[in-house]
Amino acid sequence: MLHRYGGISSALLVIVICTTGLLLNHTDDLNLSKQTVGNEWLLDWYGIKTPSTVSYISGSHYASQLNESIYFDGVPVEGSYTHLQGLAVSDNGVIIATTNQLIILTPEAALIEVLDARHGIPEGIENFGLLPSGAFVLNAKNTIWIADNDLLEWVKTNNPIDKSSWSTHAALPSSILNRINQNYHGSGLSTERILLDLHSGRIFGRAGPWLADAVAILFIILAATGTWMWFKSHHKTG
Numbered sequence: 262m263l264h265r266y267g268g269i270s271s272a273l274l275v276i277v278i279c280t281t282g283l284l285l286n287h288t289d290d291l292n293l294s295k296q297t298v299g300n301e302w303l304l305d306w307y308g309i310k311t312p313s314t315v316s317y318i319s320g321s322h323y324a325s326q327l328n329e330s331i332y333f334d335g336v337p338v339e340g341s342y343t344h345l346q347g348l349a350v351s352d353n354g355v356i357i358a359t360t361n362q363l364i365i366l367t368p369e370a371a372l373i374e375v376l377d378a379r380h381g382i383p384e385g386i387e388n389f390g391l392l393p394s395g396a397f398v399l400n401a402k403n404t405i406w407i408a409d410n411d412l413l414e415w416v417k418t419n420n421p422i423d424k425s426s427w428s429t430h431a432a433l434p435s436s437i438l439n440r441i442n443q444n445y446h447g448s449g450l451s452t453e454r455i456l457l458d459l460h461s462g463r464i465f466g467r468a469g470p471w472l473a474d475a476v477a478i479l480f481i482i483l484a485a486t487g488t489w490m491w492f493k494s495h496h497k498t499g
Contacts, residue, residue: 274477281460285453293453297443306464307450311442317348318431319391324348324357325433327445331357335440336370347389347428349397353410356397358389363412381415390427398422 316325326345344360357364365373383401397408406415458464
């Protein structure tokens with residue numbers, strides 16, 4: 262009984278140790294240190310949590326913020342930003358608004374320019390959007406401002422703005438959310454780290470190495486007793 266079940270248990274561990282050891286011997290060839298893990302179960306197991314994401318929608322496009330990173334349709338935007346306040350996508354371009362900045366992008370999320378108070382952008386932006394005419398509009402400190410086509414001049418207006426013109430909060434599609442989460446976790450957990458922890462047993466926490474030691478000792482006992490039993494049986498038949 263001991264040999265049957267103990268042998269199966271120890272054999273499985275030996276297979277894991279040997280397999281991970283072979284892979285780790287070729288870390289550089291397989292780029293294991295550069296490959297990242299995005300599996301939510303593994304990330305949770307390692308205690309790597311994803312902060313909440315704030316997102317706005319404009320048409321079929323999304324702007325999202327995770328910590329100080331902003332994403333357009335799941336693609337990270339160069340730079341660090343705070344307080345995402347809206348998104349507007351038109352034939353004239355893609356603009357993401359924060360409290361005191363307008364981030365101008367290409368449709369592929371490449372950064373073109375960041376405009377702020379030095380460029381005449383009103384500070385304290387609370388809402389951002391797009392009028393039916395194609396003009397960009399923002400609400401800063403309860404004052405409505407409408408921009409010209411080049412965003413070089415902002416004019417106050419007292420005219421009411423239809424609610425549909427403002428970008429609104431939106432839940433992200435799972436495909437975009439997964440892309441953002443994988444980008445966020447990318448530098449935090451490598452395939453090499455997983456294999457090292459599997460190889461040593463540390464993936465199971467502090468008790469992992471002790472468990473690996475216990476199974477290794479069991480394997481030694483099985484090998485020793487199995488050899489002894491073979492010699493004993495061989496001696497009798499001899």
